[in-house]
Amino acid sequence: xxxxxxxxxxxxxxxxxxxxxxxxAASIWPAVLAAAQGAAAARDAGAEFEQLTAEEAADLAAIAxxxxxxxxxxxxxxxxxxxxxxxxxxxxMAGAADSVSxxxxxxxxxxxxxxxxxxxxxxxxxxxxxxxxxEEDSPFFGTVHFMTVxxxxxxxxxxxxxxxxxxxxxxxxxxxxxxxxxxxxxxxxAGEKE
Amino acid sequence: MSDPAAVPAIPTFPARQPVDFVIVGSGAAGGVMxxxxxxxxxxxxxxxxxxxxxxxxxxxxxxxxxxxxxxxxSDNVQTYRRTPKDTAKPQNSPPPAxxxxxxxxxxxxxxxxYWRLRPSDFKEKSKLGAIAGTGxxxxxxxxxxxxxxxxRVDWEIGVSGAPGPSxxxxxKPYPLxxxxxxxxxxxLETAATKLGLHPQVAPVAILSQNYNGRAACIHCGFxxxxxxxxxxxxxxxxxxxxxxxxTGRCELRARCAVYRVETGKDGRVSEVQYWDEKGRPQAxxxxxxxxxxxxAETPRLLLMSSSPKFPQGLANGNGRVxxxxxxxxxxxxxxxxxxxxxxxxxxxxxxMVHDFYESxxxxxxxxxxxxxxxxxxxxxxMLFALxxxxxxxxxxxxxxxxxxxxxxxxxxxxxxxxxxxxxDANSITLDPKxxxxxxxxxxxxxxxxxxxxxxxxxxxxxxxxxxxxxxxANKAWRDPIEPSSIGTHLLGxxxxxxxxxNSVVDRYHRAHEVKxxxxxxxxxxxxxxxxxxxxxIQALAFRAAxxxxxxAKQGEI
Numbered sequence: 001x002x003x004x005x006x007x008x009x010x011x012x013x014x015x016x017x018x019x020x021x022x023x024x025a026a027s028i029w030p031a032v033l034a035a036a037q038g039a040a041a042a043r044d045a046g047a048e049f050e051q052l053t054a055e056e057a058a059d060l061a062a063i064a065x066x067x068x069x070x071x072x073x074x075x076x077x078x079x080x081x082x083x084x085x086x087x088x089x090x091x092x093m094a095g096a097a098d099s100v101s102x103x104x105x106x107x108x109x110x111x112x113x114x115x116x117x118x119x120x121x122x123x124x125x126x127x128x129x130x131x132x133x134x135e136e137d138s139p140f141f142g143t144v145h146f147m148t149v150x151x152x153x154x155x156x157x158x159x160x161x162x163x164x165x166x167x168x169x170x171x172x173x174x175x176x177x178x179x180x181x182x183x184x185x186x187x188x189x190a191g192e193k194e
Numbered sequence: 195m196s197d198p199a200a201v202p203a204i205p206t207f208p209a210r211q212p213v214d215f216v217i218v219g220s221g222a223a224g225g226v227m228x229x230x231x232x233x234x235x236x237x238x239x240x241x242x243x244x245x246x247x248x249x250x251x252x253x254x255x256x257x258x259x260x261x262x263x264x265x266x267x268s269d270n271v272q273t274y275r276r277t278p279k280d281t282a283k284p285q286n287s288p289p290p291a292x293x294x295x296x297x298x299x300x301x302x303x304x305x306x307x308y309w310r311l312r313p314s315d316f317k318e319k320s321k322l323g324a325i326a327g328t329g330x331x332x333x334x335x336x337x338x339x340x341x342x343x344x345x346r347v348d349w350e351i352g353v354s355g356a357p358g359p360s361x362x363x364x365x366k367p368y369p370l371x372x373x374x375x376x377x378x379x380x381x382l383e384t385a386a387t388k389l390g391l392h393p394q395v396a397p398v399a400i401l402s403q404n405y406n407g408r409a410a411c412i413h414c415g416f417x418x419x420x421x422x423x424x425x426x427x428x429x430x431x432x433x434x435x436x437x438x439x440x441t442g443r444c445e446l447r448a449r450c451a452v453y454r455v456e457t458g459k460d461g462r463v464s465e466v467q468y469w470d471e472k473g474r475p476q477a478x479x480x481x482x483x484x485x486x487x488x489x490a491e492t493p494r495l496l497l498m499s500s501s502p503k504f505p506q507g508l509a510n511g512n513g514r515v516x517x518x519x520x521x522x523x524x525x526x527x528x529x530x531x532x533x534x535x536x537x538x539x540x541x542x543x544x545x546m547v548h549d550f551y552e553s554x555x556x557x558x559x560x561x562x563x564x565x566x567x568x569x570x571x572x573x574x575x576m577l578f579a580l581x582x583x584x585x586x587x588x589x590x591x592x593x594x595x596x597x598x599x600x601x602x603x604x605x606x607x608x609x610x611x612x613x614x615x616x617x618d619a620n621s622i623t624l625d626p627k628x629x630x631x632x633x634x635x636x637x638x639x640x641x642x643x644x645x646x647x648x649x650x651x652x653x654x655x656x657x658x659x660x661x662x663x664x665x666x667a668n669k670a671w672r673d674p675i676e677p678s679s680i681g682t683h684l685l686g687x688x689x690x691x692x693x694x695x696n697s698v699v700d701r702y703h704r705a706h707e708v709k710x711x712x713x714x715x716x717x718x719x720x721x722x723x724x725x726x727x728x729x730x731i732q733a734l735a736f737r738a739a740x741x742x743x744x745x746a747k748q749g750e751i
Contacts, residue, residue: 069591129591146580152579155255170575170578170598170603171603172538172575172602172603175414176423180375182536182537183535184377185377186376190374
């Protein structure tokens with residue numbers, strides 16, 4: 001369950017800050033952008049993962065799909081979130097790569113206890129949800145949650161948010177120019193001026 | 195990173211000959227100071243530790259801008275502790291004293307809310323009496339004295355607005371009409387009127403129409419925390435700095451990080467020492483120095499510039515440098531409505547309520563503030579998904595997604611911004627161990643809101659919740675009121691005053707102890723105002739520049 005302090009900006013920044021800090025030690029931004037653009041191109045061409053193993057990618061994609069499941073609106077799978085993760089973990093989040101691998105190992109040990117020989121990605125959905133509920137306060141889950149949100153909503157150049165699927169889910173339209181009326185409640189005022 | 199916007203250094207002042215003025219910091223105050231002193235005929239070297247970006251460098255990249263400190267500076271290492279008894283710990287992403295590094299300083303990434311102080315702000319102690327354990331005091335200047343400079347800010351940089359029912363007197367109307375009403379503003383207006391309050395246009399340093407050769411706002415929505423790609427935000431990067439450079443008397447040196455202000459045997463400031471863009475140590479001799487580095491960097495620099503004559507730090511004989519830091523108190527409440535607001539479009543605030551501005555002893559605590567409606571952190575998708583989730587919605591899964599998909603276009607926040615009391619323990623000091631990436635002692639922030647500040651925040655949040663209900667929110671919730679560990683308003687750390695015992699600069703911003711050293715930025719504040727300080731920082735800068743130019747011309751520096 002959500003803790004009150006996680007609602008505050010400060011709490012949130014505390015939760016994600018250490019990651020971003022490590023990120024910067026690993027790289028500088030233009031190099032990251034170049035890598036990200038490469039990732040987007042690779043993703044679109046159906047290329048293999050560069051940082052993640054195929055198994056790790058399947059597990060992370062499964063977690064992301066539990067965070068943003070696919071229903072009548074696009075979810076993490078449609079947005080290609082795991083491609084963002086692959087790109088992020090070898091560039092600006094390289095500092096978190098080991099802890100993500102270790103977190104996945106831990107999760108997979110639990111998965112194997114549920115079903116012999118299974119990895120997380122192979123479990124039926126209700127079992128996945130159970131394991132993640134037990135995990136949701138861990139730093140590992142926090143990292144994957146952050147990457148999932150970023151993979152849904154950051155600029156598509158970073159490898160996720162494919163065809164703006166994340167933005168479409170929110171109803172966010174990315175433009176450089178708007179004019180009034182902006183929304184329902186300011187429409188009368190905008191009308192008066194015309 | 196390459197620096198595509200590097201401006202040709204014209205003129206080039208020789209380092210070993212004293213230039214008329216060295217200004218440290220090119221933000222809200224430094225930009226004004228450079229332009230005013232250069233226009234008055236003086237040679238000016240303007241030092242800025244960050245890069246010289248232009249509008250073309252600014253993007254809608256939320257990940258780099260909001261999460262990876264692209265504008266704040268990823269290597270801005272600082273430490274934070276709540277009280278002097280605690281050991282300060284490194285805090286980054288963002289650091290506790292949060293400001294942008296680059297030409298234009300934090301005026302590049304601010305939201306541009308441009309409230310003036312009121313006459314009462316300057317004389318509040320006389321009106322309300324002393325508050326034990328705090329540095330609560332009157333300013334040495336009055337609103338009337340500052341009013342012409344507020345008006346200059348309006349007209350020189352371009353402020354859009356309209357007068358409100360309880361605004362302080364103004365000598366000239368706003369130069370630009372208000373920005374368009376947003377849905378959040380419309381809802382606030384309706385709710386406040388219903389409750390018998392007096393909603394008014396929020397004045398902003400953003401262009402509602404073309405002005406002074408700059409284009410009007412295009413409402414892209416990437417405003418708070420971002421640099422303006424249209425140049426419509428009235429940062430000093432878009433306004434004062436180009437005008438300073440156009441005089442031919444101001445040399446801007448970007449990526450030059452100052453580490454010491456040197457004093458001679460006569461006790462006067464002699465030169466400013468810095469590392470240039472290639473990391474080489476440099477020293478620029480100066481007839482006078484103006485520090486405009488912000489309420490955290492300015493005291494750090496003074497404390498780093500100790501010498502046999504100033505063993506506690508430059509201009510710090512009375513030990514006041516760095517003390518009495520004020521962040522302004524803040525509260526946040528959220529509401530979700532039946533119809534789309536699309537509040538992610540355009541600027542942050544279009545309407546505000548100032549009915550609770552004055553401190554009212556009947557409330558049982560000191561303080562006052564303003565309330566406004568805006569998207570706040572829900573203005574961009576990632577921040578929305580990470581920060582704007584009500585307590586009864588899970589953080590992942592189908593319910594989370596359903597909430598995000600419903601609420602992103604239907605949400606608004608109601609913010610309370612208000613006073614902070616100056617407490618000596620709240621301070622900027624040098625971290626005894628940690629160094630920044632250049633080897634300077636890291637900024638150590640000690641901060642714990644005064645209990646009255648937290649009472650005020652809770653009071654303004656209660657009013658915000660009433661406004662959300664009256665506006666017809668189908669769901670409303672609060673962010674918890676907690677002590678601040680991050681501040682974007684860095685106020686009061688080198689305060690101005692007539693008494694050299696309890697202030698750092700005099701009413702003309704001259705350091706009491708050093709005749710040719712001036713300090714003009716948020717550190718000059720005596721009280722915190724109600725939460726939107728940049729307008730006042732710039733009015734102080736225009737006023738100070740006039741006095742400093744006069745002193746220089748009369749040989750009084």
